[in-house]
Amino acid sequence: MSRTRVHTHPSAPPARPARFAAATAGAVALAVALTGCSGTGPEDPGADGKGQSRASITVNLTGRQAKAGEPVRVTLESGRLRQVTVTGSGGEKLDGKVSADGRSWTSSRVAAPGTAYAVEARDVEDGTARAEFATAAAEKVNKLALAPGKNSTVGIAQPLSIVFDHPVENKAAVERQLRVTTSDNTRGAWGWMRDWSGKDRVDWRPREYWKPGTKVTLDARLNGVDSGGDGGWFVRDYRTGFTVGRQQVVKVDLDTHRLKLYRDGVPVKDVPVSAGTPGGEKASWRGTAVLMAKEGTINMRSETVGLGDAYDKMVDYSMRLTWSGMYAHAAPWNAAYFGSANRSSGCVGMSDADASAVYAEVRVGDPFEITGGDAKGTVAVNNGYGAWNLGWTEWQAKSALS
Incomplete structure (x- = not known):
């Protein structure tokens, strides 16, 4: 030398x-x-x-x-x-x-x-x-999408969620660089999965629902980390944060055909509904789904969820619960069944007035706890935000560092 x-x-x-x-x-x-x-x-x-x-x-x-x-x-x-x-x-x-x-x-x-x-x-x-x-430039760059949005206020069940553009083989190396801090030292863990889109995804959820008012920050210190395989390099850091809003839980009982909204443990809404027709693919999911988005008035087409040409409707007060197409929304065409029978194509339908009232009260990140026998199964961990359907030990096992 x-x-x-x-x-x-x-x-x-x-x-x-x-x-x-x-x-x-x-x-x-x-x-x-x-x-x-x-x-x-x-x-x-x-x-x-x-x-x-x-x-x-x-x-x-x-x-x-x-x-x-x-x-x-x-x-x-x-x-x-x-x-x-x-x-x-x-x-x-x-x-x-x-x-x-x-x-x-x-x-x-x-x-x-x-x-x-x-x-x-x-x-x-x-x-x-x-x-x-x-250093040499990266031949391939990996990027990511973060949820929830920066500086947003969300419900008590909202996880931190990261979806990667390219596959992540070095999951442990990536997870080590994901630092979550909270204002009240909330305990939580990361869990890896394949997103509904087919991409690699990792979510962080608390052991129990967030406490209202908790402030959450994510520092994804990924600049210089190799995804491994054909995933490419990360060439920047990411930072986001959000605040947890009021304590709200929506409970849907498929057997009694009722939707109840609880705030701080007290019921504030109780409306009749008609959910998915039991016995096949038109049945609703049970388990805990997290309100992903309030989409308002949208065009719903049955072909997009594998139900052929069963329907093509403009639907009001649409609240997305899963990636597979389950919503809570207004369904005035099913008025004869509200409170008495499940006759929808998988969604939780209400009258226009009731759907409007629920839509006005709920927040992205609120849990919808769906119970009852008229269901086709439990919401999967990657079908929206289904992490709450796993026990804490099961969830921890999905960490790359477990």
């Missing part, structure tokens, strides 16, 4: 030794040697024949096409490091820690693809060394 030496002029006034140099060729990076007047004679050990001591640092990443996804490691040949700063071309800094013996520093985060980095190291004698390297 070659080194470049920079010497102070013999007539320069005495200075404290700066015990640094940086490597410039080979498997380690960089280099500038920093030396100072040591006060030693040419014959002293460690001197270079001109009364100056020398030491050096090496950096594990080098050149303009360094490998991304590796921590940055700075090593001091002699003496002790005080501080190392590594700054990316976008101004971001890599945090890190000096080792107990003071001889090395390692970043806590990895170098990101397609980024130029400047390294500045300082030893305990206040000597400094600077260096640069750049």
Whole structure:
């Protein structure tokens, strides 16, 4: 490994030794040697024949096409490091820690693809060394979609949900970089699944429903993480947050044909409904579904949910509960069955007036707890937000770190 030496002029006034140099060729990076007047004679050990001591640092990443996804490691040949700063071309800094013996520093985060980095190291004698390297650009980039929306207020059952554009093989490496903080130290866990769209997805849910007023923040510190396989690299961090609104639960009983809205445990709405026709694919799902969206007036077509040409209607006050097409909504054409029989194509139908009243009260993230025998099964974990249909131990087992 070659080194470049920079010497102070013999007539320069005495200075404290700066015990640094940086490597410039080979498997380690960089280099500038920093030396100072040591006060030693040419014959002293460690001197270079001109009364100056020398030491050096090496950096594990080098050149303009360094490998991304590796921590940055700075090593001091002699003496002790005080501080190392590594700054990316976008101004971001890599945090890190000096080792107990003071001889090395390692970043806590990895170098990101397609980024130029400047390294500045300082030893305990206040000597400094600077260096640069750049990482190779990513051949493929992975991106993601976050729910709920940033700064939104949601119901007590809303999970954090991340859907990835490309497959994630290195699930554990990704999950380690997903940091959830809450205002009340809520306990929760991540669970991986295949989204209804076929993409990789990971959700974070609490052990129990959120407490109203909880503030939640997600820091997805993914810049520089390799998805693995053919998934590509993440080239940025993501941050989002939301607030949990009032305590509301909607209970739908398929056997009594009633929908009841509870707030703080007190019923505030009780309306007759007609749900899905039992005995086949038109039956409703049971279990806990989470209100995904209030979609208002939409065109519902049976062909989109595998029911042929059974219906094609404009439907008011539509509240989506699953990806497979189960909604709560106005269904005036089924008025003869409200409160007495389930005769819909899978949705929970109400009168216009009742649907309008429920629509006005519910919030995205509110749980719909659906019970009764007239069902075709339980809402799957990936069919909307079905995580609440798993016990806590079952859910924890879906973490890549379990």
